[in-house]
Amino acid sequence: MNFTSIVFYVLSAILIVSSFKVITAKNPVHAALYLVLAFVTSAGHWMLLEAEFLAIALVLVYVGAVMVLFLFVLMMLDINIEKMREGFWRHFPLAGVIALVMVAEMTLVLMRPGTQLAAYQAREPLAADFSNIRELGLLLYTRYLYPFELASVVLLVAIVAAIALTMRKRKDSKYLNPGEQAAVRREDRVRIVKMDAEKPAAAGDDAAVSDQPQA
Structure with a gap:
């Protein structure tokens, strides 16, 4: 080894x-x-x-x-950790059996003669200037072009679904409507009040100020 x-x-x-x-x-x-x-x-x-x-x-x-x-x-x-872990050990035997079946299937697929793993093990050492990025790009956009495009469509659908689930209207959540915010007018939110900058003092106020003792 x-x-x-x-x-x-x-x-x-x-x-x-x-x-x-x-x-x-x-x-x-x-x-x-x-x-x-x-x-x-x-x-x-x-x-x-x-x-x-x-x-x-x-x-x-x-x-x-x-x-x-x-x-x-x-x-x-x-x-809530306790609530999240409810039923874990009850479903663990079935999940373990499914995991073992998947491991057995992967082992049979990878270890059979003629697979790419067997070809990789029997290959010659790569050259010093070999670019795995270039090789990956060639494989993705030639041999695996359709699976690559299909995976991108699946991811796009998942993104749209996540946005749709997040933007749904719920009674217990607060949300804003951007359309209503953009359509608001100044007259609906702001009231302008005109008033004098200075208010003249009345005669009685002047007499009260003059009667106060000086410090």
């Missing part, structure tokens, strides 16, 4: 443990931090596959942006 294999198994063990802790941690902030660890170890797997661009993108996008947003949301919301 060479050094690369040792690093792969160590990263895989860390990834499995951190992924399990993501769904079993009682504190949601701890679960988010375990997810960060899972992303970092996945980036290590990409580095072993000599896909440096994907590793850097995984760290920058998910760890540096998405997970920071998740942590802000988790810290700002008052989450």
